[in-house]
Amino acid sequence: MYRIIIGDDDTVFLEEAAAVVSECLTAEGLVQGVDFNIDCYSKAEPLMDALERGKEGWLLLLDVEFGDVNGLSVAASLREKELEFRLIYITSYRDYVFDSFDTQPLHYLLKPVNKEKLAGLIRDDLRRQYLDARIYLKAGSKHLSIAYSDIYAVEAAQHRIIFHLKNGVEEWSGTLRELAQTLPGWCFCRCHNSYIVNFSHVTELVRYQAKLDNDIIIPISKRFYKPAIEQYMEFLKN
Incomplete structure:
Protein backbone atom coordinates (compact mmCIF):
# COMPACT_ATOMS: atom_id res chain seq x y z
CA MET A 1 0.00 0.00 0.00
CA TYR A 2 1.15 3.54 -0.83
CA ARG A 3 1.11 5.62 2.36
CA ILE A 4 1.02 9.38 2.94
CA ILE A 5 1.13 11.35 6.19
CA ILE A 6 0.20 15.04 6.24
CA GLY A 7 1.28 17.13 9.24
CA ASP A 8 -0.05 20.68 9.64
CA ASP A 9 -1.60 22.57 12.55
CA ASP A 10 -4.11 24.22 10.19
CA THR A 11 -7.00 21.73 10.10
CA VAL A 12 -8.59 23.46 7.09
CA PHE A 13 -5.37 23.06 5.13
CA LEU A 14 -5.14 19.42 6.27
CA GLU A 15 -8.53 18.70 4.70
CA GLU A 16 -7.63 20.54 1.50
CA ALA A 17 -4.27 18.80 1.15
CA ALA A 18 -5.81 15.38 1.81
CA ALA A 19 -8.43 16.08 -0.87
CA VAL A 20 -5.74 17.04 -3.42
CA VAL A 21 -3.72 13.91 -2.62
CA SER A 22 -6.77 11.66 -2.79
CA GLU A 23 -7.91 13.18 -6.09
CA CYS A 24 -4.42 12.75 -7.58
CA LEU A 25 -4.10 9.11 -6.57
CA THR A 26 -7.67 8.24 -7.55
CA ALA A 27 -6.96 9.69 -11.00
CA GLU A 28 -4.09 7.19 -11.25
CA GLY A 29 -6.60 4.36 -10.79
CA LEU A 30 -5.84 3.66 -7.12
CA VAL A 31 -8.52 2.97 -4.52
CA GLN A 32 -8.29 4.62 -1.10
CA GLY A 33 -8.09 2.08 1.70
CA VAL A 34 -6.97 -0.60 -0.74
CA ASP A 35 -4.11 0.89 -2.78
CA PHE A 36 -3.32 3.97 -0.71
CA ASN A 37 -3.85 5.46 2.72
CA ILE A 38 -3.72 9.09 3.94
CA ASP A 39 -3.22 9.95 7.63
CA CYS A 40 -3.54 13.57 8.82
CA TYR A 41 -2.09 15.01 12.03
CA SER A 42 -2.44 18.49 13.52
CA LYS A 43 0.13 17.76 16.25
CA ALA A 44 3.70 16.54 16.02
CA GLU A 45 3.69 13.88 18.75
CA PRO A 46 1.06 11.50 17.26
CA LEU A 47 2.61 11.99 13.81
CA MET A 48 6.01 10.90 15.12
CA ASP A 49 4.42 7.99 16.98
CA ALA A 50 2.81 6.76 13.75
CA LEU A 51 6.14 6.74 11.94
CA GLU A 52 7.95 5.13 14.86
CA ARG A 53 5.48 2.24 15.16
CA GLY A 54 7.07 0.47 12.24
CA LYS A 55 5.06 2.19 9.53
CA GLU A 56 8.03 2.89 7.30
CA GLY A 57 8.01 3.88 3.66
CA TRP A 58 5.72 6.91 4.03
CA LEU A 59 5.66 10.09 2.00
CA LEU A 60 5.54 12.85 4.63
CA LEU A 61 4.02 16.26 3.77
CA LEU A 62 5.11 18.46 6.67
CA ASP A 63 4.55 22.07 7.75
CA VAL A 64 7.67 23.91 8.94
CA GLU A 65 5.82 25.89 11.64
CA PHE A 66 3.98 22.88 13.08
CA GLY A 67 2.10 24.40 16.01
CA ASP A 68 4.58 25.08 18.81
CA VAL A 69 7.12 22.68 17.24
CA ASN A 70 9.51 23.35 14.37
CA GLY A 71 8.89 20.89 11.54
CA LEU A 72 12.60 20.80 10.72
CA SER A 73 13.28 19.48 14.23
CA VAL A 74 10.56 16.85 13.80
CA ALA A 75 12.08 15.67 10.51
CA ALA A 76 15.62 15.72 11.94
CA SER A 77 14.52 13.57 14.88
CA LEU A 78 12.88 11.06 12.54
CA ARG A 79 15.97 10.96 10.32
CA GLU A 80 18.14 10.25 13.37
CA LYS A 81 16.00 7.19 14.07
CA GLU A 82 16.81 5.99 10.51
CA LEU A 83 13.15 5.63 9.59
CA GLU A 84 12.44 5.20 5.90
CA PHE A 85 10.30 8.05 4.57
CA ARG A 86 10.32 10.67 1.84
CA LEU A 87 9.72 14.28 2.79
CA ILE A 88 8.08 17.33 1.22
CA TYR A 89 7.84 20.55 3.23
CA ILE A 90 4.72 22.69 2.76
CA THR A 91 4.97 26.06 4.49
CA SER A 92 4.28 29.78 4.41
CA TYR A 93 7.91 30.53 5.37
CA ARG A 94 10.58 30.65 2.68
CA ASP A 95 13.29 31.54 5.25
CA TYR A 96 13.87 27.89 6.21
CA VAL A 97 14.55 26.54 2.73
CA PHE A 98 18.34 26.27 3.13
CA ASP A 99 18.08 24.93 6.69
CA SER A 100 15.79 22.18 5.40
CA PHE A 101 18.51 20.58 3.27
CA ASP A 102 19.95 18.64 6.21
CA THR A 103 16.71 16.66 6.50
CA GLN A 104 16.87 15.57 2.83
CA PRO A 105 13.50 16.78 1.53
CA LEU A 106 12.30 15.98 -1.98
CA HIS A 107 10.93 19.50 -2.27
CA TYR A 108 10.07 22.70 -0.39
CA LEU A 109 6.65 24.08 -1.36
CA LEU A 110 5.33 27.49 -0.37
CA LYS A 111 1.70 28.20 0.52
CA PRO A 112 -0.65 28.83 -1.13
CA VAL A 113 0.28 25.52 -2.72
CA ASN A 114 0.14 25.08 -6.46
CA LYS A 115 -2.10 22.01 -6.66
CA GLU A 116 -0.67 20.88 -9.99
CA LYS A 117 2.88 21.10 -8.61
CA LEU A 118 1.95 19.07 -5.52
CA ALA A 119 0.08 16.50 -7.62
CA GLY A 120 3.10 16.19 -9.93
CA LEU A 121 5.45 15.53 -7.01
CA ILE A 122 3.09 12.90 -5.61
CA ARG A 123 2.72 11.17 -8.98
CA ASP A 124 6.50 11.07 -9.38
CA ASP A 125 6.97 9.58 -5.91
CA LEU A 126 4.10 7.14 -6.50
CA ARG A 127 5.66 5.78 -9.67
CA ARG A 128 9.11 5.47 -8.15
CA GLN A 129 8.07 3.95 -4.85
CA TYR A 130 4.92 1.98 -5.69
CA LEU A 131 3.76 1.61 -9.29
CA ASP A 132 7.23 0.98 -10.68
CA ALA A 133 8.59 -0.89 -7.68
Whole structure:
Protein backbone atom coordinates (compact mmCIF):
# COMPACT_ATOMS: atom_id res chain seq x y z
CA MET A 1 0.00 0.00 0.00
CA TYR A 2 1.15 3.54 -0.83
CA ARG A 3 1.11 5.62 2.36
CA ILE A 4 1.02 9.38 2.94
CA ILE A 5 1.13 11.35 6.19
CA ILE A 6 0.20 15.04 6.24
CA GLY A 7 1.28 17.13 9.24
CA ASP A 8 -0.05 20.68 9.64
CA ASP A 9 -1.60 22.57 12.55
CA ASP A 10 -4.11 24.22 10.19
CA THR A 11 -7.00 21.73 10.10
CA VAL A 12 -8.59 23.46 7.09
CA PHE A 13 -5.37 23.06 5.13
CA LEU A 14 -5.14 19.42 6.27
CA GLU A 15 -8.53 18.70 4.70
CA GLU A 16 -7.63 20.54 1.50
CA ALA A 17 -4.27 18.80 1.15
CA ALA A 18 -5.81 15.38 1.81
CA ALA A 19 -8.43 16.08 -0.87
CA VAL A 20 -5.74 17.04 -3.42
CA VAL A 21 -3.72 13.91 -2.62
CA SER A 22 -6.77 11.66 -2.79
CA GLU A 23 -7.91 13.18 -6.09
CA CYS A 24 -4.42 12.75 -7.58
CA LEU A 25 -4.10 9.11 -6.57
CA THR A 26 -7.67 8.24 -7.55
CA ALA A 27 -6.96 9.69 -11.00
CA GLU A 28 -4.09 7.19 -11.25
CA GLY A 29 -6.60 4.36 -10.79
CA LEU A 30 -5.84 3.66 -7.12
CA VAL A 31 -8.52 2.97 -4.52
CA GLN A 32 -8.29 4.62 -1.10
CA GLY A 33 -8.09 2.08 1.70
CA VAL A 34 -6.97 -0.60 -0.74
CA ASP A 35 -4.11 0.89 -2.78
CA PHE A 36 -3.32 3.97 -0.71
CA ASN A 37 -3.85 5.46 2.72
CA ILE A 38 -3.72 9.09 3.94
CA ASP A 39 -3.22 9.95 7.63
CA CYS A 40 -3.54 13.57 8.82
CA TYR A 41 -2.09 15.01 12.03
CA SER A 42 -2.44 18.49 13.52
CA LYS A 43 0.13 17.76 16.25
CA ALA A 44 3.70 16.54 16.02
CA GLU A 45 3.69 13.88 18.75
CA PRO A 46 1.06 11.50 17.26
CA LEU A 47 2.61 11.99 13.81
CA MET A 48 6.01 10.90 15.12
CA ASP A 49 4.42 7.99 16.98
CA ALA A 50 2.81 6.76 13.75
CA LEU A 51 6.14 6.74 11.94
CA GLU A 52 7.95 5.13 14.86
CA ARG A 53 5.48 2.24 15.16
CA GLY A 54 7.07 0.47 12.24
CA LYS A 55 5.06 2.19 9.53
CA GLU A 56 8.03 2.89 7.30
CA GLY A 57 8.01 3.88 3.66
CA TRP A 58 5.72 6.91 4.03
CA LEU A 59 5.66 10.09 2.00
CA LEU A 60 5.54 12.85 4.63
CA LEU A 61 4.02 16.26 3.77
CA LEU A 62 5.11 18.46 6.67
CA ASP A 63 4.55 22.07 7.75
CA VAL A 64 7.67 23.91 8.94
CA GLU A 65 5.82 25.89 11.64
CA PHE A 66 3.98 22.88 13.08
CA GLY A 67 2.10 24.40 16.01
CA ASP A 68 4.58 25.08 18.81
CA VAL A 69 7.12 22.68 17.24
CA ASN A 70 9.51 23.35 14.37
CA GLY A 71 8.89 20.89 11.54
CA LEU A 72 12.60 20.80 10.72
CA SER A 73 13.28 19.48 14.23
CA VAL A 74 10.56 16.85 13.80
CA ALA A 75 12.08 15.67 10.51
CA ALA A 76 15.62 15.72 11.94
CA SER A 77 14.52 13.57 14.88
CA LEU A 78 12.88 11.06 12.54
CA ARG A 79 15.97 10.96 10.32
CA GLU A 80 18.14 10.25 13.37
CA LYS A 81 16.00 7.19 14.07
CA GLU A 82 16.81 5.99 10.51
CA LEU A 83 13.15 5.63 9.59
CA GLU A 84 12.44 5.20 5.90
CA PHE A 85 10.30 8.05 4.57
CA ARG A 86 10.32 10.67 1.84
CA LEU A 87 9.72 14.28 2.79
CA ILE A 88 8.08 17.33 1.22
CA TYR A 89 7.84 20.55 3.23
CA ILE A 90 4.72 22.69 2.76
CA THR A 91 4.97 26.06 4.49
CA SER A 92 4.28 29.78 4.41
CA TYR A 93 7.91 30.53 5.37
CA ARG A 94 10.58 30.65 2.68
CA ASP A 95 13.29 31.54 5.25
CA TYR A 96 13.87 27.89 6.21
CA VAL A 97 14.55 26.54 2.73
CA PHE A 98 18.34 26.27 3.13
CA ASP A 99 18.08 24.93 6.69
CA SER A 100 15.79 22.18 5.40
CA PHE A 101 18.51 20.58 3.27
CA ASP A 102 19.95 18.64 6.21
CA THR A 103 16.71 16.66 6.50
CA GLN A 104 16.87 15.57 2.83
CA PRO A 105 13.50 16.78 1.53
CA LEU A 106 12.30 15.98 -1.98
CA HIS A 107 10.93 19.50 -2.27
CA TYR A 108 10.07 22.70 -0.39
CA LEU A 109 6.65 24.08 -1.36
CA LEU A 110 5.33 27.49 -0.37
CA LYS A 111 1.70 28.20 0.52
CA PRO A 112 -0.65 28.83 -1.13
CA VAL A 113 0.28 25.52 -2.72
CA ASN A 114 0.14 25.08 -6.46
CA LYS A 115 -2.10 22.01 -6.66
CA GLU A 116 -0.67 20.88 -9.99
CA LYS A 117 2.88 21.10 -8.61
CA LEU A 118 1.95 19.07 -5.52
CA ALA A 119 0.08 16.50 -7.62
CA GLY A 120 3.10 16.19 -9.93
CA LEU A 121 5.45 15.53 -7.01
CA ILE A 122 3.09 12.90 -5.61
CA ARG A 123 2.72 11.17 -8.98
CA ASP A 124 6.50 11.07 -9.38
CA ASP A 125 6.97 9.58 -5.91
CA LEU A 126 4.10 7.14 -6.50
CA ARG A 127 5.66 5.78 -9.67
CA ARG A 128 9.11 5.47 -8.15
CA GLN A 129 8.07 3.95 -4.85
CA TYR A 130 4.92 1.98 -5.69
CA LEU A 131 3.76 1.61 -9.29
CA ASP A 132 7.23 0.98 -10.68
CA ALA A 133 8.59 -0.89 -7.68
CA ARG A 134 8.56 -4.30 -9.39
CA ILE A 135 9.18 -5.85 -12.78
CA TYR A 136 6.84 -8.53 -14.11
CA LEU A 137 8.18 -11.11 -16.59
CA LYS A 138 7.11 -14.40 -18.09
CA ALA A 139 9.72 -17.16 -18.07
CA GLY A 140 8.29 -20.22 -19.84
CA SER A 141 5.24 -21.27 -17.86
CA LYS A 142 6.44 -19.23 -14.86
CA HIS A 143 5.57 -15.60 -14.19
CA LEU A 144 8.25 -13.60 -12.38
CA SER A 145 7.58 -10.65 -10.11
CA ILE A 146 10.87 -9.11 -8.95
CA ALA A 147 11.26 -6.04 -6.75
CA TYR A 148 13.65 -3.51 -8.28
CA SER A 149 15.44 -3.20 -4.94
CA ASP A 150 16.25 -6.95 -5.05
CA ILE A 151 18.05 -6.66 -8.38
CA TYR A 152 21.81 -6.07 -8.13
CA ALA A 153 22.58 -6.48 -11.81
CA VAL A 154 21.29 -8.14 -14.97
CA GLU A 155 23.62 -10.18 -17.17
CA ALA A 156 23.27 -11.49 -20.74
CA ALA A 157 24.96 -14.89 -21.02
CA GLN A 158 24.57 -17.69 -23.57
CA HIS A 159 21.31 -16.36 -25.02
CA ARG A 160 19.79 -16.07 -21.55
CA ILE A 161 19.22 -13.18 -19.17
CA ILE A 162 20.38 -13.73 -15.60
CA PHE A 163 19.03 -11.56 -12.79
CA HIS A 164 21.54 -11.34 -9.93
CA LEU A 165 19.29 -10.96 -6.89
CA LYS A 166 19.62 -10.63 -3.13
CA ASN A 167 18.62 -14.28 -2.75
CA GLY A 168 20.15 -16.08 -5.73
CA VAL A 169 19.45 -15.73 -9.43
CA GLU A 170 16.55 -15.92 -11.86
CA GLU A 171 16.72 -16.59 -15.61
CA TRP A 172 14.68 -15.13 -18.42
CA SER A 173 14.68 -15.59 -22.18
CA GLY A 174 14.43 -11.96 -23.29
CA THR A 175 17.14 -9.45 -24.21
CA LEU A 176 19.00 -6.65 -22.43
CA ARG A 177 17.62 -4.21 -25.01
CA GLU A 178 14.06 -5.08 -23.93
CA LEU A 179 14.94 -4.76 -20.25
CA ALA A 180 16.73 -1.44 -20.72
CA GLN A 181 13.46 -0.03 -22.07
CA THR A 182 11.45 -1.50 -19.17
CA LEU A 183 13.60 -0.88 -16.08
CA PRO A 184 13.42 2.65 -14.57
CA GLY A 185 16.29 4.77 -15.87
CA TRP A 186 16.73 6.72 -12.64
CA CYS A 187 18.47 3.75 -10.97
CA PHE A 188 19.26 1.15 -13.67
CA CYS A 189 22.05 1.70 -16.18
CA ARG A 190 23.23 -0.19 -19.25
CA CYS A 191 26.95 -0.19 -18.51
CA HIS A 192 28.17 -2.95 -20.87
CA ASN A 193 26.94 -4.97 -23.84
CA SER A 194 26.28 -7.78 -21.36
CA TYR A 195 25.28 -5.90 -18.17
CA ILE A 196 22.74 -3.60 -16.60
CA VAL A 197 23.59 -2.41 -13.08
CA ASN A 198 21.36 -1.09 -10.31
CA PHE A 199 22.93 2.12 -8.95
CA SER A 200 21.04 1.60 -5.67
CA HIS A 201 23.55 -1.15 -4.84
CA VAL A 202 26.72 0.56 -6.14
CA THR A 203 29.18 1.45 -3.38
CA GLU A 204 32.04 2.50 -5.63
CA LEU A 205 32.31 3.36 -9.30
CA VAL A 206 35.84 3.50 -10.69
CA ARG A 207 37.20 3.34 -14.19
CA TYR A 208 35.54 0.43 -16.03
CA GLN A 209 34.17 -1.18 -12.82
CA ALA A 210 31.21 -0.84 -10.46
CA LYS A 211 31.55 -2.42 -7.02
CA LEU A 212 28.25 -3.46 -5.43
CA ASP A 213 27.30 -3.75 -1.77
CA ASN A 214 27.40 -7.57 -2.03
CA ASP A 215 31.05 -7.30 -3.22
CA ILE A 216 30.24 -8.26 -6.81
CA ILE A 217 32.24 -6.35 -9.46
CA ILE A 218 30.33 -5.37 -12.61
CA PRO A 219 32.36 -4.36 -15.68
CA ILE A 220 31.77 -1.03 -17.43
CA SER A 221 32.85 -0.97 -21.06
CA LYS A 222 34.61 1.93 -22.77
CA ARG A 223 31.56 2.50 -24.94
CA PHE A 224 29.24 2.93 -21.96
CA TYR A 225 31.67 4.48 -19.48
CA LYS A 226 30.98 8.21 -20.05
CA PRO A 227 27.15 7.97 -20.11
CA ALA A 228 27.28 5.61 -17.09
CA ILE A 229 29.28 8.16 -15.08
CA GLU A 230 26.89 10.96 -16.06
CA GLN A 231 23.86 8.85 -15.16
CA TYR A 232 25.43 7.86 -11.82
CA MET A 233 26.07 11.51 -10.92
CA GLU A 234 22.41 12.31 -11.63
CA PHE A 235 21.39 9.35 -9.46
CA LEU A 236 23.49 10.64 -6.56
CA LYS A 237 21.92 14.10 -6.84
CA ASN A 238 18.47 12.63 -6.48
